Amino acid sequence: MMSMTAEAVENARVEGMSRPPTAREKILDAYAALLRSDGERAATMDATAALAGVSKGGLLYHFPSKDALAEAVIERLLDAAQQDSERMEAAPEGAARYYVRTSTVEETEFDSFYQAVVRLAAGAHAPAVAALDQVHGDWERLVREDVADPHAAEAIMLIGEGLYYHSTMPGTWSRSLVGSDIGALLEQVDRLKEGH
Amino acid sequence: MMSMTAEAVENARVEGMSRPPTAREKILDAYAALLRSDGERAATMDATAALAGVSKGGLLYHFPSKDALAEAVIERLLDAAQQDSERMEAAPEGAARYYVRTSTVEETEFDSFYQAVVRLAAGAHAPAVAALDQVHGDWERLVREDVADPHAAEAIMLIGEGLYYHSTMPGTWSRSLVGSDIGALLEQVDRLKEGH
DNA sequence: GTAACTGTACCGTCCGGACGGTATGGAGTC
DNA sequence: GACTCCATACCGTCCGGACGGTACAGTTAC
Numbered sequence A, B: 001m002m003s004m005t006a007e008a009v010e011n012a013r014v015e016g017m018s019r020p021p022t023a024r025e026k027i028l029d030a031y032a033a034l035l036r037s038d039g040e041r042a043a044t045m046d047a048t049a050a051l052a053g054v055s056k057g058g059l060l061y062h063f064p065s066k067d068a069l070a071e072a073v074i075e076r077l078l079d080a081a082q083q084d085s086e087r088m089e090a091a092p093e094g095a096a097r098y099y100v101r102t103s104t105v106e107e108t109e110f111d112s113f114y115q116a117v118v119r120l121a122a123g124a125h126a127p128a129v130a131a132l133d134q135v136h137g138d139w140e141r142l143v144r145e146d147v148a149d150p151h152a153a154e155a156i157m158l159i160g161e162g163l164y165y166h167s168t169m170p171g172t173w174s175r176s177l178v179g180s181d182i183g184a185l186l187e188q189v190d191r192l193k194e195g196h
Numbered sequence C: 001g002t003a004a005c006t007g008t009a010c011c012g013t014c015c016g017g018a019c020g021g022t023a024t025g026g027a028g029t030c
Numbered sequence D: 001g002a003c004t005c006c007a008t009a010c011c012g013t014c015c016g017g018a019c020g021g022t023a024c025a026g027t028t029a030c
Helices: A006-014 A023-038 A045-052 A056-062 A066-090 A095-103 A109-122 A126-146 A150-168 A173-178 A182-194 B006-014 B023-038 B045-052 B056-062 B066-090 B095-103 B109-122 B126-146 B150-168 B173-178 B182-194
Strands: none
Touching (some): A023 A045, A023 A056, A023 A066, A023 A109, A045 A056, A066 A095, A066 A109, A095 A126, A095 A150, A109 A126, A109 B109, A126 A150, A150 A182, A150 B150, A150 B182, A182 B182, B023 B056, B023 B066, B023 B109, B066 B109, B066 B126, B095 B150, B109 B126, B109 B150, B126 B150, B150 B182
8 A cells, every 4th residue: 555645645535536534634634613603713733733633733733723724624615616606607507596505504515615715804804805805706606697687686686695694603593594495586587597 | 169979970871961981981981992993802901091092000900800890881782782772663664774874884883882892792792682682672672663564673683783794894895885875775665665 | 664643841022911109189176 | 178088981011821833752553
């Protein structure tokens, strides 16, 4: 069996080979989980290492600085967003419906990292803000291509962003809204899309 | 000339008398401004005191702990939200239009403190989350009263929350959306509200 | 034998908070 | 109306702990 450098492991992951979770993956997941649940402040290196079941030395072996951790999370998001955009563009239901439908909280890896990066952006982390800019820009472009009326497209974008807003916010009211019928919401999207 | 205790000064503020900005007000504004611009992490007591033009000791005189600062910001938000809800209920254009129209970034005191509390909530600050729950619950109730179709009401709520999402996010893409024509967006709201 | 860790010990900085001052300006007393 | 007393409204410094990061000597698994 070949030995693998950290980089080789990373490449293998990017190429889609599924592998048993390495320490590096566990650390990244733990960091994202802490960001989501308790915010940037609580996502310390010690806490991340503890949650990942790894020593601090082990964490620093993979990520030499906290910023490296943040960069890796952002990179993961951009990778996932790239794939999501392709699915969105090819969706038979149309980009607008796809966008709104997938904006609801599903326990996907994509959402997990999206929410993590939102928390980073809330701390004014410039690369996180830039990454969100890029992701939203892609979505907006695809929705605008799908929806003839630009004002309807804008309203649909906002609905999706409202759902993301809910997904990144803890609290009770989010459940009452997001938990409701997606089908009915998609009908509203259709109504906006079709014009009057 | 009457003497005023700190409590009397506070009461005067609550009762709506306009007074020259006291140190307490300046500290609160500074703290909210730091939360908005750079997030919870950067809104330290030292930074707040410096921005308010007050010594650290002076800050701690008015707010004995950092949590007291957060509580005061939340209280301010709830006060402002109370007044906003009353205006929303009485709005001739209807609650739905009022809600969406005022969800765009205006440089009001209300928005300033709303964004500050969102940043606190992003740090999993429980009272901040509860306050946002309450504010959003009021809005939702009023919009549901205004819009016959509950699914349309939900879509309208989400549009407003999408706008708030933009307002709390730095970055370039927010401008292209939020800066666009509010009138056109309100037309979309009308279309949702009227049903098909 | 090398990559992938563990575990510990340590450093400098920052942050929240405690604390001891100080200036001011009434209130009460005679 | 001078004197004491005291509350308000601050200032400036110090401390303990947490956090990011360094260093490095061992250990395990392939």
